Amino acid sequence: MTETTAPATLPMTMVEMIKVAKDYPPKVTALSDISLSIPRGEFLFLIGMSGAGKTTLLKLIAAMEQPTRGLIEVAGCDITKLKGRSLALQRRRIGMAYQDFKLLTEQTVAYNIAIAMEVAYRKPQEIHTTVRDLLEQLQLADKHDTPAGELSRGEQQRVTLARAVANDPELLLIDEPTGNLDTTTTVRVMELLRRRHTAGATLIIATHDPAIYQGSPHRTLELHRGRLHTLNPGTDPQIGKGEQA
């Protein structure tokens, strides 16, 4: 099952997972024996039935959960060993759009997006323009000062996406980006993500919406009962076209 060849040259590899397993006590095995190498600049789809372990895999990469077994390296760092300040710095390089949104329902939409930039000490002016720009692109311009709790689910989904991309992360983990969206809005969201990809970001999108992964040239992996299968090896010309390439 081990797909890894020689130890990957770090700068070119964004995510390296070797024989990773995740159990949730007492007896849920969410992932078992996952080995996966994602080059910098790849656009990857992760699909699978509900409960297959997609979110768990993304959480492991984002260092929100610790693997039960195995090794995970993200951008050359063993994430199981990160602590304190270096963990914080690592997380700023990763943007994640959460399946459960994780919005502060009493805070404005603008603050919910800005928070990711504030922790990185971006300048207030820069934060302001970026937030406006993102809201514009996601057709939420009139919601700038609305409390996030008052939005519809489709709108909240886009806010969480905007927060994920706001700080220009190298790695984007997008969990279920289009679950609550109509076709037109889905297209807009995918356009935004594609622009990020073109700009050099590595993308992993977990979804069960065939509309966005079927017929795409990108590598598509399927999770089934905690194991990984390649559904489409991809003919992606973008692989490796990262900042450091």
Added chain:
Amino acid sequence: MNFWLAVFRQLGRNLRQTWTSQLMTLITVSLSVLIFSFFYLIYCNMLSAGGRLGNDLRLIVYLEEEPGPEMQEQLRRRITDFERVEKIRFISPEQALDLFAGQLGQNRDLLTDVPSDFLPPSMEVTPLKNLRGLHQVSLLADFLDTLPGTIKVQYGQEWVERFYAFTRLLSIIVLLSGTLLVLTATFMVSYTIRLTILGREDEIELLRLVGATNGYIRTPFLLEGVLQGCMGSALGLGSLYLLFQWTLNHFSGPSILNIFSLTFLSLPILAIIIGTAMALCGIASHISMRRALRI
């Protein structure tokens, strides 16, 4: 620089979100500082008043007969062996009569026919001018009574004892209210900060996820505590000052207060009180963070 900008923005949000409990804490802190510094102010003024009154405090020891130079030396040694004193002075019957005549002023003619040894010889002992000296006065008096040749020891006995008891009571009150200050301030501050943290648990969780450092998350809470301590104690001391001024204005003129000639707490003392309150509140917020943020 950007760190502090972010921290202050965060602090502002915290204060705005929980301003009612912030206000309660501020009032509690300032009240306890007010109570403590009120008693401390009285205590300080009592001490200096005691010092001033102590200037007039002397023990007069009436002797059977006038001691010769050798005897004087011996008495001196025995007294200073027992207790350090400010001064010992021997007064012969003639000197005593002169002093008395001086006190009579125009009526000194009354004394023309009085024999020069009309008044007994005496010894005047001035105790050290501090609180311990005052406390020792009665012990000293008892001791002087046992010296050979002593007829009687005279001093403002009751006054001294009352003054001493009062000052000691006051020092206990100062200590108690100081403890109260420490307890209430730390308790209230750590309570409000806990409240703030609990009210913002989701946000703190999210901050961690998007890569906020521990310093970024904790510093606002720490500042919140320090700010509470600073503002609370300044407010408390400010109201004490107003109270003090009011008292001065309303009780000026010929009254008992003039003996005391009241003074306010000195600047270094004020700075120490404010600094202590800030440190305490900072520690309090640190404690509640340790609990609530699972550092």
